[in-house]
Amino acid sequence: MRVLVTSFAMDAHFNGAVPLAWALRSAGHEVRVASQPALTESITAAGLTAVPVGTDHMMHMVAGTVGSAMYAHHSSSDFLEHRPDRLDLDFHIASNSLLTATYYMQINNDPMVDELVAYARHWKPDLVIWELFTFAGAVAAMATGAAHARILSFPDTFYGVRKVFLERLATSPERHDDSLAEWLAVVLERHGCEFDEQAVTGQWTIDQMPAGVRLSPGLPTVEMRYLPYNGPTPAVVPEWLWSTPDRPRVCFTLGETIRQTEFPNAVNVADLFEAIADLDIEVVALLNEKELEGVSKVPDNTRVVERIPLAALMPSCSAIVHHGGAGTWATAAAYGVPQIAMGWMWDAVYRAQRLEELAAGLHIPSFQLTVAGLREKLVRILTEPSFAAGAARLRDVMARAASPVETVPTLERLTVQHRAS
Secondary structure, three states, rough: EEEEEOOOOOHHHHHHHHHHHHHHHOOOOEEEEEEEEEHHHHHHOOOOOOOOOOOOOHHHHHHHHHHHHHHHOOOOOHHHHHOOOOOOHHHHHHHHHHHHHHHHHHHHHHHHHHHHHHHHHOOOEEEEEEOOOHHHHHHHHHHHHHHHEEEEOOOOOHHHHHHHHHHHHHHHOOOOOOOHHHHHHHHHHHHHOOOOOOHHOOOEEEEOOOOOOOOOOOEEEOOOOOOOOOOOOOOOOOHHOOOOOOOEEEEOOOOHHHHHHOOOOOOOHHHHHHHHHOOEEEEEEOOOOOOOOOOOOOOHHHHEEEOHHHHHHHHHHHHEOOOOOHHHHHHHHHOOOOOEEOOOHHHHHHHHHHHHHOOOOEEEEEEOOOHHHHHHHHHHHHHHHHHHEEEEEEEHHHHHHHHHHHHHHHHHHHHHOOOOO
């Protein structure tokens, strides 16, 4: 069958689909990946066939213009609790409108959607697999009769919140707008289709989160194991990784996304270095020149490396301190490495909270980071055996899920079931 994978142009959101794309190709299916031109190099570096469509989104410019106000009302764990006393209908309406205007419409701009639909009508895919927020994939599938599914590389807090929002809309005595549905209805009408909720949910969801972390908002779901793919970073194992470290090795990273965007992050590298400088550990800090600005001295126990594949580094690590990103979190979890996650908004908060609840790590919101607080938590992670045991349990749960290769037959069956004749 023909499979069209689509993601808006951001590596962190595309990377999670790469192992499945490889699995589909290995099973003999034709696979092409469509995105804005900015992602073309990342797609081809992954060994996949790229289809550039439309124009690059301007998300980073929007975020820079709107500034921190764009994220302010989401930077709280209460965002995940769906508590009506804190997240009332007014909050949901404002959030839905803000995210539709400043995020969903930006990353699914009209030229990208229209050219994706045009390409799908030409190539006639049997199945479209689309990244969680790349609703253009659902539009292309609905316009061509292809089966279609979302793929998740992080917990589905998005639809959990939307589900609560729709329930509150349905019981409200007043009529309120659903900005996401209204925008998608206009886009679908342009391509001869009517809106239904499958434009937001897909016909089913491919979920890579492990049991115990996965959120289940009641949608048809195919569970699949997360296999780490760290993007177009040169996958080279340096010689210093050939031997076992003499001391506990700790990785520190702020992730790749912050290097590519102006996404806010309150982590102070100098504070981090001060917290670990006199600990009897070996630190591998994945930092570039810009991230080291303002650092007067790198501690003697720290090796600074701009890039290295996390999948190569994690097996030798006793702990990781990171920004809370989805790929970093899941890669560390897949290798059973205890984590200190500095998640501060959206699903990053939920993932960090679950680490603590599963005894697989600890959470420090980045805006609450202090030298003493980080040091205390890192010492706990390295000296209390319960964290290594909890991380090992999470690793084992992940390993029991079906691999991408084992998932392909299920996708073949569902495609036959859902594809329009």
